[in-house]
Amino acid sequence: MRWIDLHDVGWGECIVLGGDRGGILMVDCGSSNLKLGENGPGFYEYVADSIIPRYREAESRSFFLTHCHRDHLCGLWRILEAAPGYFGALYLPVPPGGEEGRPVLLEFALYAAAFLSRLTGYARVNVSVLTLFTRAARLAGAGAVFPVREGDGFFLDGAEYEVIWPPETGFVYPPELTEAVDALDAMLSAPLLPPCAREFLALRERFCASYRHMCSASPVRGEDAEETRALYNRIEALIPELLLLPCAGDAAALLAAGETQDAYSGALNAACAVFQNVRRGGPGPDDILMTGDAPPESILAASARMYDGYSVLKAPHHGTAGYFFPLEIAADHILISNGPYRGGGEIASGYAELPAVRHCSGNAACSYYKEYGSCCNRLALCGAPPGGAILPVRCPAAARPGARPPCRVRVVSREKNLSCLCDAGRRAQKNF
Structure with missing residues (x-):
């Protein structure tokens, strides 16, 4: 791995790994911010004008999605639409x-797609998981779409990586989520309802079975993706009738309840794909752990497969306090993708206490910066230079904006490459 780009995309994530032979792996691409900064470009404009051209000359390009939240996903669709074959x-x-392989995420998302208004809670629930594979197969070709779960591996320029979370089955869903699906099942199973209720339940079972079958092949087969898409279209065609059911209002109220939506959003994070490099020998500078938005319980569940230390660790869920995990995992460098967004959260103060160099895409939500008015890395030591550890202020990237840092981590903004010192060479940020 030659370098890592951490893009400043506000409250979102786009991290790119540069392989030893000129290939790249983009890990997530999305943002909750329509605009990047008060006077900055729109996020989609940044994708089209900065991200796509930056890697157009790469020898090969691949993409890894950790989970289906907008702040990790929406940029992928823009890239695939703007640059077919990218x-x-x-x-x-x-x-x-x-339990017993029940597809709880899919079941809940289907109910949300059917009964939630597009103008209210539907956007917050996010049902992208239903069309993730079929849309990707349509835009990129089925032969380019590889389903991944715990135990699966992939390569970047000869370097191997392995997915260590989530498991294919036996995942523990929040009881609020499974109870909500059970209650919705009971509503639509009530006697004397119109035929569309029974038809929905039957199509739901067929869709979930088809979805699982589609994901059993790697890459997915075009005919499997088409069958799954056709079943989803049939479910969508039923929605006008479903909304006339006597229980439609109760179903929508249950789906829109705050605790239900929080459970679903939390489950998407808990089911986030986590991966690391496969070591060939002992520890080395290419050791990396990419965590997406995985919460502490997912990190703990996957910890048996983790190494005791990494060169680079991606802080889960934008480095927020609620996702800070106190495991004894050493890291030389920590990537924190966080930016100005009222619905986000502050970067956990615990990261500033770790013996690592932090690379942050922004400081608007940094509790350390708010308290002390300076970058926490000014008290850190970077061991990347071959001559020995130095203060980050002595890093070539800090002295000469745009210079290649010895640690290989570049914070990329819409204007230029930045150093790990968030209080130097950056415009002040504020939440908006």
Whole structure:
């Protein structure tokens, strides 16, 4: 791995790994911010004008999606629509089965797609998981779409990586989510309802079975993706009738309840794909752990497969306090993708206490910066230079904007490459 680009995309994530032979792996691409900064470009404009051209000359390009939240996903669709064939491989996470393999995420998302208004809670629930694989197959070709779950591997320029979370089945879903699906099942199973209720339940079972079958092949087969898409279209065609059911209002109220939506959003994060490099020998500078938005319980569940230390660790969920995990995992460098967004959260103060160099895309939500008015890296030591550890202020990238840092981590903004010192060479940020 020659370098890592951490893009400043506000409250979102786009991290790109540069392979030893000129290939790249983009890990997530999305943002909750329509505009990047008060006077900055729109996010989609940044994708089209900065991200796509930056890697157009790469020897190969692949993409890894950790989970289906907008702040990690929406940029992928823009790239595939604007630059067909841009990625040769898309590694997409398979929704894990719960107890006895029950596809709880898919079941809940289908109910949300059917009963939630597009103008209210539907956007917050996010049902992209339903069309993730079929849309990717349509835009990139089925042969470029690879389902991934725990135990699957992939390569970047000869370097091997392995997915260590989530498991294919046996995933523990929040009880609020499974109870909501059970209650919705009971509503639509009530006697004397119109035939559309029974037809929906039957199509739901067929869709979930087809989805699982589609994800059993790697890459997915075009005919499987088409069958799954056709079943989803049939479910969508039923929606006008479903909304006339006597229970439609109760179903929408249950789906829109705050605790239900929080459980679903949390489950998407908990089922986030986590991957690391496969070591060939002992520890080395290419050791990396990419965590997406995985919460502490997912990190803990996957910890048996983790190494005791990494060169680079991606802080889960934008480095927020609620996702800070106190495991004894050493890291030389920590990537934190966080930016100005009222619905986000502050960067955990615990990261500033770790013996690592932090690379942050922004400081608007940094509790350390708010308290001390300076970058926490001014008290850190970077061991990347061959001559020995130095203060980050002595880093070539800090002295000469745009210079290649010895640590290989570049914070990329819409204007230029930035150093790990968030209080030097950057415009002040504020939440908006």
